[in-house]
Amino acid sequence: MRLLFLGSGEFGLPTLQHLCTRHEVAAVISQPDREAGRHRRLTPTPIAKWAAENGLAVLKSGDVNAPDFIAQVKALGAEASIVIAFGQKLSEPLIAAMGNPVVNLHGSLLPRWRGAAPVNWAILGGDRRSGVSVISLAQRMDAGLIYAQSSLDIDPNETAGELHDRLAALGPDAVGRVLDDAAAGRLKGETQDESLATRARKLSKADGTIDWSATAEEIRRRVHGLTPWPGVKVTWFRAADGAEQPLAILRVRAEQGTNQDADPGTVLEGGRVAAGDGVVKLVEVQPPGGVAMSIADFTRGHRMRAGDRVG
Numbered sequence: 001m002r003l004l005f006l007g008s009g010e011f012g013l014p015t016l017q018h019l020c021t022r023h024e025v026a027a028v029i030s031q032p033d034r035e036a037g038r039h040r041r042l043t044p045t046p047i048a049k050w051a052a053e054n055g056l057a058v059l060k061s062g063d064v065n066a067p068d069f070i071a072q073v074k075a076l077g078a079e080a081s082i083v084i085a086f087g088q089k090l091s092e093p094l095i096a097a098m099g100n101p102v103v104n105l106h107g108s109l110l111p112r113w114r115g116a117a118p119v120n121w122a123i124l125g126g127d128r129r130s131g132v133s134v135i136s137l138a139q140r141m142d143a144g145l146i147y148a149q150s151s152l153d154i155d156p157n158e159t160a161g162e163l164h165d166r167l168a169a170l171g172p173d174a175v176g177r178v179l180d181d182a183a184a185g186r187l188k189g190e191t192q193d194e195s196l197a198t199r200a201r202k203l204s205k206a207d208g209t210i211d212w213s214a215t216a217e218e219i220r221r222r223v224h225g226l227t228p229w230p231g232v233k234v235t236w237f238r239a240a241d242g243a244e245q246p247l248a249i250l251r252v253r254a255e256q257g258t259n260q261d262a263d264p265g266t267v268l269e270g271g272r273v274a275a276g277d278g279v280v281k282l283v284e285v286q287p288p289g290g291v292a293m294s295i296a297d298f299t300r301g302h303r304m305r306a307g308d309r310v311g
Helices: 010-022 046-053 067-075 092-096 118-124 160-168 171-183 216-225 295-301
Strands: 002-007 024-030 034-036 041-043 058-060 080-084 102-106 129-136 146-153 232-237 244-255 272-274 279-286
Touching: 002 010, 002 046, 010 024, 010 046, 010 080, 010 102, 010 160, 010 171, 024 046, 046 058, 058 067, 067 092, 080 171, 102 171, 118 129, 118 160, 118 216, 129 160, 129 171, 146 171, 216 244, 216 279, 279 295
Parallel strands: 002 024, 002 080, 024 058, 080 102
Antiparallel strands: 034 041, 102 129, 129 146, 232 244, 244 279, 272 279
């Protein structure tokens, strides 16, 4: 089939790479280059970068719904289009110019976790399974017909970044099945149950805090659900000299048992921290300006001791 691919984030890369081996990708449409990095250099999106490096036609627009851009899209003569982590809402006139079907790959088992951060919220919400959904485009966010889904178990030790990559790897098969069904004239969609819909709101750096009076399991979900972005940062207070130091927490483990009647946030032996219910074992941390390291390596080079506090 002759396809258009609309995407910006890395979530769509495995699917785009696979589509190029089986279909004709007429063009890739992505967001304009943005300033990034310490020197604020204009940088293409991961999708635009890969597409350009592999000889695909790349179109970039800050307003894909502008009439002149819609005309440009229509002239490409696409038979179908795939939208993955693109970043702009598509108007009905644009969708009509993109062939049939026009489908979206979303990183959750819809109708659960509609919105901007479904991978994060699957962990934050304590879900044991997640997956991807291929849906029709609708004017209400992520409310289209479901054409296909694939699922997997969430490992309690994995972060949102790791889950993101595993879910992205499900995309090629799920989208491929939908395109095969469309080509064979057997594509059918299932209406979502609105009573089961939940919202995955956009996250910000303001979310990257810990309430140590929460349960150890709730804290684990928060740390893993926000790693690598927006990240969780705490202040480490040293009891010995009253010094304070910021510290990023990247991975933890919720442990059963006593917190030795210590106040929540109190550092215990072995890099453990008292929670409101149970104990949180710090597994991986990152000091300011440093690299990610195990808690064992961190405590060898720093003076974190029982009786210190994180908050």
